[in-house]
Amino acid sequence: METKNYAASIQLPDTDLVFRNIRNAKRFAIDIGGSLTKIAYYSTVSHRKVLYNADKDSTTSVDGDEYHYESSETERLHFVKFETKYIEHWLDFIRNHLIQSRESMVGKSIKATGGGAYKYAELIQQKLGLMVEKEDEIGSLIKGCNFLLRNIPDEQFSYDRHGDPEYRFINTEPSIFPYLLVNIGSGVSIMKVEADDKYERIGGTSMGGGTFWGLGSLLTKARGFDELLHLASEGDHRNVDLLVKDIYGGDYSALGLTGGIIASSFGKAMHHGHTKTDDTPGFSEADIARSLLFTVSNDIGQIASLYAMLHGLKRVYFGGYFLRNHPVSMHTISFAINYWSRGGVQALFLRHEGYLGAIGAFLRGAEECDTEKYSWGENYAGSSGLQSPLPHPAVGGWPGGTIDQLEMDRCDQQLTFFPLLANPGEYKPDAVDLTKDKEARDYWLSCFESSLGSFVNRAISSQPNSPDSQERANKFRDKYLQRLRNLKNHPFAYGNLTVRSLLDMREHCLNEFDFPDPYLLQKKMENEHALKLLKDHLSMIDGLEYGCRQEALVRGVLAGNVFDWGAKEVVQLMEKGLGFKEAADKLQARPWLHDDLDAWIERQQKVPYKCAVIFLDNSGCDVVLGIIPFARELLGRGTRVILCANSKPALNDVTAEELVVLMKQVALLCPVLGKHLEDGTLCIRESGHASPCLDLSRLPQTLVEELVDWKCDLVVVEGMGRAVHTNLLTSFTCDSLKLAVIKNRWLAQRLGGEMFSVMCKYEAGTRKEEQTSKFPKIS
Structure with missing residues (x-):
């Protein structure tokens, strides 16, 4: 077959826009249909990663301290659609942009499915030098479908053109089977799917x-x-179709048929001409x-x-x-x-139904994508979104149009549902769906856009020695701004539009341009300041009577939660120098907006909890002066405590790695806590998240197993992102305590309160026997 060098005459708009990170691609799959071709490939993406060195022995430290950057890699899956008629151009483009030479690829293979896997097998081998391994189309479709349902929240939806909203995204349940595809x-073709390896074509x-x-x-x-x-x-089909009312003059009530039901498709074509005129009825x-x-x-x-x-x-x-x-x-x-x-x-x-075959073909034999070991998540910085593909101009003879993409990043481990959810199949992490609530949507999109400048400045200042930080920060701004403006027109592009998804999208865009932790130095400074106050703070708490002590502990968590660099009005106070006592004085006077403090104190007088998991929020005063004293009280009552922090940075939230370093410093100030750390009754675990919010359908499998083994009977969720934007309405089978301060004036007023209103929500488990105390009242 004669080949042509299309790459020399056709200039694609932007390598990173079309086939992102193609130079590091390591494995390919292709699904070739009659009109559209879908390519899947796997690559590793290099980026900065923040590491926390407790021994302070790094030679590349920031400010000579225990924090330093290290080069790291993320495993990423890329999926791109294009028209099949351009397949030769795209194959040339892929070949010419790979780091590996064409010769080094000879002998390797590419997975292929779809009808075109046979038609274009010779062309693929000639262009890329890859052997074509054909995969069963039906098996690939089902494997791809299962993968998407398990790994992408809000992947599935129902559609009602006359609904408000049109798109209703459905929660993925712990078990995705059975279903009909x-x-x-x-x-x-109609397939019944009962398990990953149990399916059959039952008709068509x-x-x-x-x-x-x-x-x-x-x-x-x-x-x-x-x-x-x-x-x-x-x-208007009614001009062509014969309706029930055309035959009966109205409804056919005896058979339950309304007048608008089609009685005969194209039935009116028997009586009317093809083209409408002023005088002749037609269609x-x-x-x-x-x-x-x-x-x-x-x-x-x-x-x-x-x-x-x-x-x-x-x-x-x-x-x-x-x-x-x-x-x-x-x-x-x-x-x-x-x-x-x-x-x-x-x-x-399915939002990404066009990629089912390509995904399924790719996963066959791809050990680095073992779905038994790893979960994946959609990368909002690299995905185009439902009904909102990325535009690109016509360049050098290449037709202008849109590029439809999906990108997924591999998590370090398998993620699964929190075992103590009362209704896992009905779990919705987000309190408000912005696709349904236009007033809230307009507010939050405007809010995130107006605060974008401060994040650009924060990103630049976090890397003062980097010569290209200004350029990368501007690219971050442009990409995130484009995403926000696109969401105004397509709010359903990435599933349910929520505050959580907007926050996650911002983090993805920051990481895209190598800003893994813009608040690194700020967190370091706030931790050091809070540690200086800890010893006296613990002494003050220890001197209080039981009831006053319990209230002080909760108030301490709330006061610490005021410190939040994601809240615009609070940032202004923090930049002026906000102290812990001043933050406590800002709290709403009781009764709070939601005030279950008395019920919580009463519960504390009963049988101690066996195990408590606390999902943490911010660094500094929040964790040091709020959460640590609260956890210390539970430990003193014989409760095992798991401090669960983010796996990766987001805003000024504490990360698990950061917390390990911090707790070693805490142990020097409080030997009691040091002993609990040593004994394993106080543990630090990762949440699997890199977000200020919390999705309890995606927690590390290892954490879930520990919670089951240790018979966890108390969940504490702290912070506005984790306990208000998400999980405010979540019910558990065990007791739960949700603590947060509302630091957004618009949101506070919407909830019926004012700035610095308090949420203190205690709920007994929904499916457990009432506990009775055999212990005397603690004073």
């Missing part, structure tokens, strides 16, 4: 996307599938396209619902070229399956 390509129909496209090409002048769908979106090509879309969709919906009901399945996932997240297609499928199943079966869609 309906893949709508040229024809339709020849009436699929090819039927719609083929008949549409014969009946209209539409050029291509998307033009036909667009035409259908402008049509347009748009009407024909709409009727055709309904004809095919209703047939698919009816068959799918019948199979689902026959096999007792409630969840049906739809994917394939026919859908491609197109609103008109999803609406017609949803309506059909809801109608034919009488609401008993739910039509669900």
